[in-house]
Amino acid sequence: MVQQLRTHHAGEVTESDIDATVTVAGWVQKRRDHGGIAFFDVRDGSGLVQVVADPTEQPVVDELKMEYCVSVTGVVRRRPEGTDNPDLATGQLEIGAEEIVVLSASKTLPFMIDDRVEIDERVRLEHRYLDLRRPRMAANLRARSKATAAIRRTLDGMGFLEVETPTLINSTPEGARDMLVPSRLRAGEFYALPQSPQLFKQLLMISGVERYFQIARCYRDEDFRADRQLEFTQLDLEGAFWGRDDVLATIERVLVAVTEEIRGLKLELPFPRLTWHEAMNRYGVDKPDLRFGMEIVDLTDHLTNPDFGVFKNVIESAGTVRGIYAGAQDWSRARADEVTERAKDLGAQGLVWMVVEDDGSLRSPVSKFLTDEEQKSIKETMKGEAGDVILIAADRWRTTVDVLGGLRNDMGRPKGHDELAFLWVVDFPLFEDDGEGGITFSHHPFTSPTSLDEMRDNPESAISNAYDVVLNGVELGSGSMRIHDPDVQRQVFEILGIGRETAERRFGWFLEALEYGAPPHGGFAFGVDRLVMVLQGESSIREVIPFPKTQTGFDPMTGAPTWVDDAQLSELGIELGQGARDRLAELEET
RNA sequence: GGGCGCGUAGAACAGUCUGGAGUGUUCGCCGGCCUGUCAAGCCGGAGGUCGCGGGUUCAAAUCCCGUCGUGCCCGCCA
Numbered sequence: 001m002v003q004q005l006r007t008h009h010a011g012e013v014t015e016s017d018i019d020a021t022v023t024v025a026g027w028v029q030k031r032r033d034h035g036g037i038a039f040f041d042v043r044d045g046s047g048l049v050q051v052v053a054d055p056t057e058q059p060v061v062d063e064l065k066m067e068y069c070v071s072v073t074g075v076v077r078r079r080p081e082g083t084d085n086p087d088l089a090t091g092q093l094e095i096g097a098e099e100i101v102v103l104s105a106s107k108t109l110p111f112m113i114d115d116r117v118e119i120d121e122r123v124r125l126e127h128r129y130l131d132l133r134r135p136r137m138a139a140n141l142r143a144r145s146k147a148t149a150a151i152r153r154t155l156d157g158m159g160f161l162e163v164e165t166p167t168l169i170n171s172t173p174e175g176a177r178d179m180l181v182p183s184r185l186r187a188g189e190f191y192a193l194p195q196s197p198q199l200f201k202q203l204l205m206i207s208g209v210e211r212y213f214q215i216a217r218c219y220r221d222e223d224f225r226a227d228r229q230l231e232f233t234q235l236d237l238e239g240a241f242w243g244r245d246d247v248l249a250t251i252e253r254v255l256v257a258v259t260e261e262i263r264g265l266k267l268e269l270p271f272p273r274l275t276w277h278e279a280m281n282r283y284g285v286d287k288p289d290l291r292f293g294m295e296i297v298d299l300t301d302h303l304t305n306p307d308f309g310v311f312k313n314v315i316e317s318a319g320t321v322r323g324i325y326a327g328a329q330d331w332s333r334a335r336a337d338e339v340t341e342r343a344k345d346l347g348a349q350g351l352v353w354m355v356v357e358d359d360g361s362l363r364s365p366v367s368k369f370l371t372d373e374e375q376k377s378i379k380e381t382m383k384g385e386a387g388d389v390i391l392i393a394a395d396r397w398r399t400t401v402d403v404l405g406g407l408r409n410d411m412g413r414p415k416g417h418d419e420l421a422f423l424w425v426v427d428f429p430l431f432e433d434d435g436e437g438g439i440t441f442s443h444h445p446f447t448s449p450t451s452l453d454e455m456r457d458n459p460e461s462a463i464s465n466a467y468d469v470v471l472n473g474v475e476l477g478s479g480s481m482r483i484h485d486p487d488v489q490r491q492v493f494e495i496l497g498i499g500r501e502t503a504e505r506r507f508g509w510f511l512e513a514l515e516y517g518a519p520p521h522g523g524f525a526f527g528v529d530r531l532v533m534v535l536q537g538e539s540s541i542r543e544v545i546p547f548p549k550t551q552t553g554f555d556p557m558t559g560a561p562t563w564v565d566d567a568q569l570s571e572l573g574i575e576l577g578q579g580a581r582d583r584l585a586e587l588e589e590t
Numbered sequence: 591g592g593g594c595g596c597g598u599a600g601a602a603c604a605g606u607c608u609g610g611a612g613u614g615u616u617c618g619c620c621g622g623c624c625u626g627u628c629a630a631g632c633c634g635g636a637g638g639u640c641g642c643g644g645g646u647u648c649a650a651a652u653c654c655c656g657u658c659g660u661g662c663c664c665g666c667c668a
Contacts, residue, residue, distance in 0.1 A: 029628095030628075030629075030630090032626090032627045032628060032630050032631095033624085033627095033630090034624055034625055034626070034627065034630080034631090035623070035624040035625065036624075036625035037624095037625040037626065037627080038625090038627090039626075039627050039628065039630085040628095041628075048628095050627085050628070052626080052627090054625085065619090066618080079626085080626065082626085083626050083627075083628085085627090085628055087628085088628080091628090108600065108618075108619055109600080109601085109618075109619095110600060110601075111600080111601050111602090111618090112601070112602095112617070112618070112629090114617095114629075116629070117601070117602065117617080117629095118602070119601065119602075120596095120597090120601085120602090120660075120661095121660075121661075122659075122660055122661095123600095123601075172668095174668055175667080175668035176666085176667050176668075177666090177667085195667095195668090220667060221667095222666055222667045223591095223665085223666060223667080225662085225663085225667085226661090226662070226663095228667070342663090345593075345663070345664060346664080347664090440668080441668065442668075443668065444668050445668075447668095496668090540661095550659085550660070550661090551660070551661070551662095552659085552660085554659090556659095
């Protein structure tokens with residue numbers, strides 16, 4: 001008789017259980033029926049164990065199909081000589097079945113529960129509950145849980161308070177598009193879902209919560225990417241009476257704890273730091289992947305008097321000519337065109353490529369415009385060997401480094417994830433080139449400028465008290481020291497073009513809070529999804545989110561989002577516009 | 591908003607460039623055989639609106655236009 005559904009987890013049956021009667025419960029991974037003897041694997045969250053049964057004594061074995069939910073009682077024994085499975089943690093053991101109970105049958109599966117098969121993501125999402133049974137996805141879920149546990153353990157040990165902030169808040173049109181929620185009790189008005197708990201955590205500083213954190217769901221209604229969903233999870237933290245280095249040290253401790261928990265690796269501290277300008281000059285991005293070189297090299301000074309019109313014009317108009325050394329490449333005409341297309345995608349007018357020939361000369365569409373000295377100088381500066389490819393862009397500084405940084409990432413980023421390169425990017429400019437000759441503020445308006453005068457008088461060179469943490473070229477998150485002086489905050493709003501009245505209307509409540517002895521404070525937030533994604537070697541955030549949405553914000557399993565009744569809408573004082581009605585009518589036809 | 595790729599049986603694909611009967615492979619599914627397999631093996635079978643709509647053609651999975659879905663990228667993401 002089965003006394004209980006389970007005494008052991010399948011993956012945790014060990015040699016010490018030999019001769020013991022155990023009960024495992026889980027799903028039938030695969031039946032291998034030889035007639036007189038049959039095998040099947042029972043899989044649960046911990047792994048697999050093989051069960052052996054005699055179909056004549058256990059006729060129920062014939063019923064077992066993939067993903068039947070079963071409980072199996074039997075005696076653990078060592079497998080016969082030569083039948084071990086070295087790929088399995090329990091590969092030296094098996095369970096001789098004495099009783100097999102089908103707890104629940106399974107329909108024929110839409111796809112096999114097997115990491116080795118690549119299945120269309122839409123199909124996976126339609127049956128996400130099955131997809132999550134796959135070992136890889138189960139491991140991702142576990143890693144994520146370990147990550148949040150390590151975060152809580154670390155911060156709790158440092159005296160942080162976990163505080164929940166509201167998710168129905170007011171909309172602020174700056175920044176990303178808000179997800180809106182209509183109010184019934186105040187029909188016509190809307191809440192917004194938070195893009196971050198920014199102002200609430202700053203209020204908590206004023207409230208005397210000196211160390212705050214929250215594992216917070218955040219929402220941004222912008223287009224999707226492999227690393228962007230409408231909703232995502234951030235570790236959000238803030239502290240008072242501390243400075244930038246305290247924030248960085250705290251985040252480092254958290255990331256060290258998570259990495260050790262998930263990967264069993266002890267990271268070296270402190271993480272390297274680059275200023276934003278260094279990062280842009282050397283890697284062309286503000287989130288460099290430091291696992292490989294291919295740094296950007298300035299070639300402007302090596303082109304003393306180029307005949308090539310593009311270089312000449314760029315140099316004369318105070319632009320810059322820079323290159324990356326792409327190493328040995330299979331450099332066909334088609335490949336050159338492809339890379340050039342990509343460079344244009346990244347904003348370049350064009351791209352110059354050069355291949356170092358065996359005799360040391362440079363083969364390039366523009367080599368005839370360059371003097372021997374210039375070619376030699378380029379080759380030596382780029383340290384090019386025969387067969388290597390050098391890519392050169394010439395434009396305004398920002399465009400040049402953007403293009404080369406993008407190409408560097410495309411061509412150089414390692415595939416694996418064994419190596420982990422964390423780094424800090426610090427000293428961000430307060431304003432960024434908007435690519436159209438103007439500048440835009442590069443942070444939220446609560447970021448403290450290092451100098452208000454500088455911000456007003458020399459915006460191009462003004463530095464903010466902001467910092468990012470980057471892992472393997474993925475921006476995990478960012479933080480800053482905040483403004484705690486209400487007058488400074490008012491002036492910053494004004495410099496940013498948010499007029500006094502607008503500022504009072506939208507943020508008056510917050511400005512008032514700053515009037516009551518607000519302490520100096522600052523903090524940070526990083527994306528838990530992105531961190532777990534990189535640590536697990538996944539290239540999409542969706543692999544570490546249990547129930548993600550497709551690129552159009554659709555959940556193929558539940559069908560969300562859905563149309564709602566007119567009655568529901570009318571309670572909210574909402575009517576569908578013409579565009580939405582047309583779409584609905586179209587859908588009803590089909 | 592834009593660019594590129596993909597859509598063929600329950601799943602993964604080939605076939606599309608160069609039009610000629612829904613042709614094919616692997617897995618799964620159904621039936622049978624099989625006592626040491628482990629992505630078991632062998633034999634047999636079922637399973638298709640070639641995403642959808644339109645066009646060209648004697649003839650369209652294949653060419654053209656549109657559309658939907660899906661992925662990557664650019665814009666966007668203070």
